[in-house]
Amino acid sequence: MTGFGERGGASRVGARWSLIVPVKHLGLAKTRLARAAGDHREDLALAIACDTVAAARSCTAVGAVFAVTDDPRARAALSGLGAVVVGGEPGGGLNPALEHGARAALGRLPGFGVCALSADLPALRPAELARVLTAASAHGRSFLPDSPGVGTTLLAATPGQRLDPAFEGASRARHLAAGARELVLPGVESVRRDVDTPEDLTAAMALGVGPRTRELLGRVPVCARSAP
DSSP: BBOOOOOGGGGOOOOOOOEEEEEOOGGSSSSGHHHHHHHGGGHHHHHHHHHHHHHHTTTTEEEEEEEEEEOHHHHHHHHHHOOOOEEOOOSHHHHHHHHHHHHHHHOOOSEEEEEOOOOOTTTOOHHHHHHHHHHHHHSEEEEEOOSSSSSSEEEEETTSOOOOOOSSSSHHHHHTTTTTTEOSSSHHHHHHOOOOHHHHHHHHEEEEEEEEHHHHHHHOOOHHOOOO
């Protein structure tokens, strides 16, 4: 594990959440974006993850962001943004990685709630994330569905509650079945708009993506033109 992730080594005053952001090895990330990004798919995946982490770090409710990754490029870039980089992924997919990150977060900030956040939210707005986390504070375990209403972009557990993630695929139904409260909030589309396909990328661009994703799309316009 590297870094601590907060300015001056202390958590932000008033913050109550540790965010866990899982980032795949870039060679395996965002394969469905290949028809939009071509040879720049890995660069696009990293830009999206960096914009997500940078926005999360700017959220006043967030004490630290723990990026779970063993990818060397991602480790360097996310650490440079102030994330705590957690390596040594246990294998077995996304959910074990999130639990691994949650254990690291609780070891560093034991009094904070723990929140799993998708790494593919390039339009993420800190103020919208703060509204979601404020709502999550009223429940033991809660989640935010993705824009299509099938998956999950955020799963939160207040102090003393297990995170118990069930991401991937139709995770909204699994989180509901496990007793997590679904958060229904207006005006938080940037927290719900994850990107897996060129169509998702187009929708995120309409919201306004972060600077790294925007710069890459400007350098490689095929990314934008290929997304219908």
